Amino acid sequence: MATISATLSISFLPSPTRFTVATTAAAYSSSRIKRRARFRCCAEPSSPEEENPSPPSPPTAKSPASPSILWGISTSTWSAGVAGLGFLETSYLSYLKLTGSEAFCPVTGGGCGNVLESDYSVVFGIPLPLLGLAAYGLVTALSLQENGKKFLSGLDELDIRLTLLLISTSLATASAYFLYILSTKFIGTSCSYCLLSAFLSFTLFFIRVKDIGLERIQKLAGLQLAVALIVALALTNSYSSATTQLKGTDDFVLELYETEITTESTPFAIALAKHLHSIGAKMYGAFWCSHCNEQKQIFGREATKILDYVECFPNGAGKGKKMAPECAATGLEGFPTWIINGKVVSGDQELSTLAEESGFVVEGTERP
Numbered sequence: 128m129a130t131i132s133a134t135l136s137i138s139f140l141p142s143p144t145r146f147t148v149a150t151t152a153a154a155y156s157s158s159r160i161k162r163r164a165r166f167r168c169c170a171e172p173s174s175p176e177e178e179n180p181s182p183p184s185p186p187t188a189k190s191p192a193s194p195s196i197l198w199g200i201s202t203s204t205w206s207a208g209v210a211g212l213g214f215l216e217t218s219y220l221s222y223l224k225l226t227g228s229e230a231f232c233p234v235t236g237g238g239c240g241n242v243l244e245s246d247y248s249v250v251f252g253i254p255l256p257l258l259g260l261a262a263y264g265l266v267t268a269l270s271l272q273e274n275g276k277k278f279l280s281g282l283d284e285l286d287i288r289l290t291l292l293l294i295s296t297s298l299a300t301a302s303a304y305f306l307y308i309l310s311t312k313f314i315g316t317s318c319s320y321c322l323l324s325a326f327l328s329f330t331l332f333f334i335r336v337k338d339i340g341l342e343r344i345q346k347l348a349g350l351q352l353a354v355a356l357i358v359a360l361a362l363t364n365s366y367s368s369a370t371t372q373l374k375g376t377d378d379f380v381l382e383l384y385e386t387e388i389t390t391e392s393t394p395f396a397i398a399l400a401k402h403l404h405s406i407g408a409k410m411y412g413a414f415w416c417s418h419c420n421e422q423k424q425i426f427g428r429e430a431t432k433i434l435d436y437v438e439c440f441p442n443g444a445g446k447g448k449k450m451a452p453e454c455a456a457t458g459l460e461g462f463p464t465w466i467i468n469g470k471v472v473s474g475d476q477e478l479s480t481l482a483e484e485s486g487f488v489v490e491g492t493e494r495p
Contacts, residue, residue, distance in 0.1 A: 195337060203273040203274040206273075206331060207274065210266035210270060212327055220243065221257050230320070247312065259298075262294060296332060302328040302329065303325075304362050305325065313458035388423050396425075396426050396427050396478055400434050406485060408467040408468070410464075411463060423436075467485050
C-alpha cells in the first residue's frame with residue numbers, strides 16, 4: 128500500500144522532486160516500517176516544510192472579535208466620543224452643583240436652574256451630576272481600552288463589552304425616568320441639559336446594542352431588564368419624599384401673611400371669576416408675590432373670593448419650607464401662574480386676556 132500511495136503522489140510532482148520521493152518511498156517500503164507516508168495529492172510541489180515538518184506548535188488563544196463598524200467608524204470610537212461629551216456636560220453641571228453657581232441656559236433661559244437645584248438633582252444625598260460624571264468617565268475609559276488603549280488591567284474583550292452594555296442600559300433607564308419627572312413635576316419647564324444628557328444616554332445605548340448584535344442581545348435581555356428595574360426602583364425610593372422648591376427661596380425665612388384687597392369688583396370681574404371657577408381654572412400664587420397681589424387687586428375683593436386660588440407656600444417660605452405638593456406637581460416657573468383648560472398662562476393678566484383664554488363672553492356686560 129505504501130508503494131501505491133507513493134506512486135500516486137509522485138505522478139503529481141516535478142521530475143527532481145519525483146525522483147527523490149520515489150527513492151525514499153521504495154526504501155521505506157522494503158523495510159516495512161509501519162508508519163504513514165507523508166505524501167498528499169496536490170497540484171503544487173511539496174515545500175521543504177512539508178517534507179520536513181516541524182513539531183506542532185501549541186494552540187494559541189482565539190483573538191476576540193473586533194468592535195463592529197457604524198458608518199465607517201468602530202463602535203468603540205463612537206462610544207468614547209459620545210461618552211466624552213457626556214463627561215464634559217456632567218463636569219460642568221457638577222461644578223455648578225458644588226459651587227452653587229448660576230446655570231447658563233442658552234435655549235430655555237433660566238428655567239433649567241429650577242430643575243438643577245431641586246430635590247430631584249440629588250440621589251441618596253449624592254448630586255446627580257457627580258453620578259453621571261462617574262458613569263460617563265467609566266464608559267469613556269472602557270471604550271478607549273476596547274479601541275486599543277490600556278487603562279484597566281484584568282479585563283478581556285468580553286468583560287468590557289458586557290460592562291459597557293450594562294452601564295449604557297443604566298444610563299438610558301435613568302434618562303427615561305428623569306424625562307418622566309421633567310414632564311410631570313416640572314410642567315412648562317424645559318431643561319436643555321436634561322434633554323442633552325438623555326440624548327447622549329440613548330445614543331450610547333443604541334451604539335452598544337449595535338456592537339453586541341441583536342442575536343446576542345436576546346440572550347442578555349433578562350440581565351438588562353434586571354438592571355433597568357434596579358435603577359428605576361432605586362430612583363423611586365430616593366425621590367419618594369422629594370418636592371420642588373422654587374429657586375431663591377432658601378435664603379430667608381418668611382412666615383405666612385395675608386395682603387388686604389382694597390379694590391371693589393366690577394360685574395364683569397365677578398362674572399369672569401364665576402366662569403373661571405366653573406371650568407376648573409386655577410390661579411397658583413405665593414403670599415409674598417407682588418404680582419399675585421396685583422392680580423387679586425384687578426379682580427377685586429368679591430371676585431377674588433370666587434376664584435380657585437392655590438397658595439403654594441401655606442406654611443411660609445424660605446429655608447426648610449417646601450412648596451405645596453399641588454404646586455410642585457404643576458412645575459411652576461414663577462407666580463402667578465394660571466392653568467386654564469390645561470393651558471399654562473404665566474404672569475398677572477388683564478381680565479380681557481383671561482376672558483379670551485377661557486372663552487368667556489357675556490353679552491351686555493361691560494368689560495374693563
